[in-house]
Amino acid sequence: MLNIRNLSIEKLTKGSAEPLVTLDDLTINKDEVVTLMGSSGVGKSTLLRWMLGESLSGFCAKGELRLNGKDISNCSIAGRQLGLMFQKGGLFPHLTVEENCLFAQKPRSTLTRKQQVNEALGMLKTLGLDDKWAVYPDSLSGGQYARIALICSLLAAPQAMLLDEPFSALDANLREEVRQWTFAQLQEREIPTLLVTHDRADACGCILKLEHGKIESEPANV
Known part of the structure; x- marks a missing residue:
């Protein structure tokens, strides 16, 4: 639970503080996906950066973040055990797909190397990407890159997942396939997930809207 x-x-501007995001309470249960919608620039990505534990230069942030009952507000980025998938990036360009998959599992996996390889190859095969095992990220298409980046995020065994416009770089047909596979994997693993997007087609589960600094449930008739 997140x-x-x-x-x-x-947001700190010329000595003054302008409210950007205000939220009293949000709970995301295991296997639940909550979608946060809002136009560009309203603070969606800044919220995710705060959750990850990044330094927010130019902002003042206060609040409590709990994961499975534990306060992780002051934990390091690695100590928070949060996964992240975003629109671009996520794979180390100097590592092959194999090396990226194994590196993702390294911090917390209790599996043997052979078991790690089998798990990664099994997930790649599900998406028809096992033939990319030995290639480097720069040889992947946009769709292949996005799917493998997600696989690496899942292989890291996150306790919760943050998705920042993860499907926006994909074409329409591939987008739907990757979206369905992504949500199925997250729900199967019972990973609480916050999806940030401005595209209603990507929305899943409970839908919230960030507008004028406040996060509120979207009206059912919208």
Whole structure:
């Protein structure tokens, strides 16, 4: 379970503080996907950066982030055990797909190397990508890159997942396939997930809207 309490993010501008995101309480249960929608520039990605534990230069952030009952607000980025998938990036360009998959598993996996290889190859095969095992990321198409980046995120065994416009770089047909596979994997693993997007086609589960600094449930008739 992922929980945000009493969150306030302000943007610092010329000595003044402008409210950017305010949230009293948000709980995302295991196997649940919550979608946060909002136009560009309203603070969606800044919220995710705060959840990850990144330094927010130019912002003042206060709030509590809990994962499975534990307060992780002051934990390091690695210590938070949060996975991230975003529109571009995520794979190390100097490592092959094999090396990226094994590196993703390294911090927390209790499997043997052979078991790690089998798990990664099994996920790649599901998406018809096992023939990319030995190639480097720069030889992948956009769709192949996005799917393998997600596989690496899942192989890292995150306790919760943050998705930042993860499907927007894909063409329409591939987008639907990858989206369905992504949500199925997350729900099968019972990983609480926050999806940030401005595209309603990507929305899944409960839909929230960030507007004028406040996060509220979207009206059912919208």
